[in-house]
Amino acid sequence: MKFHKDMLLLYAITDQAYTGEKNLLQQIEEALASGVTCLQLREKNMDKQDFLNEAMAVRKRTRQYGVPLIINDDVEIAIACNADGVHVGQEDLTAGEVRRRIGPDRILGVTVKTAEQAVKAWKDGADYLGCGAVFPSPTKKNAIAITMDQLSAICRSVPIPVTAIGGITYENVSLLQGTGIGGVSVISGIFGQSDIPAAVRALKEEVRKVVVS
Numbered sequence: 001m002k003f004h005k006d007m008l009l010l011y012a013i014t015d016q017a018y019t020g021e022k023n024l025l026q027q028i029e030e031a032l033a034s035g036v037t038c039l040q041l042r043e044k045n046m047d048k049q050d051f052l053n054e055a056m057a058v059r060k061r062t063r064q065y066g067v068p069l070i071i072n073d074d075v076e077i078a079i080a081c082n083a084d085g086v087h088v089g090q091e092d093l094t095a096g097e098v099r100r101r102i103g104p105d106r107i108l109g110v111t112v113k114t115a116e117q118a119v120k121a122w123k124d125g126a127d128y129l130g131c132g133a134v135f136p137s138p139t140k141k142n143a144i145a146i147t148m149d150q151l152s153a154i155c156r157s158v159p160i161p162v163t164a165i166g167g168i169t170y171e172n173v174s175l176l177q178g179t180g181i182g183g184v185s186v187i188s189g190i191f192g193q194s195d196i197p198a199a200v201r202a203l204k205e206e207v208r209k210v211v212v213s
């Protein structure tokens with residue numbers, strides 16, 4: 001699937017910590033059916049074969065909804081399950097190395113915390129950038145905080161879209177207005193909610209008001 005900036009509008013990222021009574025596939029189905037525009041499968045503690053099996057099952061669902069599937073960190077799994085792309089951080093493989101491995105057609109997302117990292121990731125072939133934590137995150141409590149000024153500087157530094165991440169809910173997303181983001185990435189604000197469809201719809205309505213078009 002070819003990358004388009006509209007895919008970044010509401011980017012849902014999974015986390016097994018929030019499955020509760022539902023399983024991950026049920027949660028994903030609800031998020032896809034209610035309108036998320038991108039889905040990242042993020043498994044930090046899973047055996048490789050289990051991750052691949054899960055990724056194949058998720059792949060079927062994302063195809064049905066025409067929503068891109070991005071695999072967190074693991075290039076081999078992304079290729080093996082024929083995902084639409086991969087997202088890597090600064091501690092993972094470099095963007096240039098990932099681009100070489102996935103080829104020109106898969107989507108590449110890179111986490112950045114400075115404008116210098118942003119420019120490098122863009123030149124190395126990133127399609128979009130993830131930037132945060134913009135608010136305190138219940139999911140990643142040790143995430144380094146990014147100010148609104150830092151986020152704006154990153155958005156201005158590159159011609160590719162930036163998705164903000166970290167503690168984002170429908171209640172605080174309006175605080176990102178004016179930063180220049182192309183969308184938001186959300187874990188607990190979607191998968192930590194008992195009513196996932198309601199959370200997705202509320203977030204989507206709010207985020208439309210703050211993104212650059």
Ligand SMILES: Cc1ncc(COP(=O)(O)OP(=O)(O)O)c(N)n1
Nearest residue numbers: 087088089090111130131163165185
């Ligand atoms: C869209 C998006 N943005 C940022 C991140 C964070 O990635 P990273 O810094 O590699 O941290 P982990 O996800 O590995 O904890 C992301 N996953 N997605």
Ligand SMILES: Cc1ncsc1CCOP(=O)(O)O
Nearest residue numbers: 133137139140166167187188
């Ligand atoms: C992966 C990641 N990187 C920075 S904050 C974060 C977690 C985002 O989760 P939540 O939306 O629940 O704060």
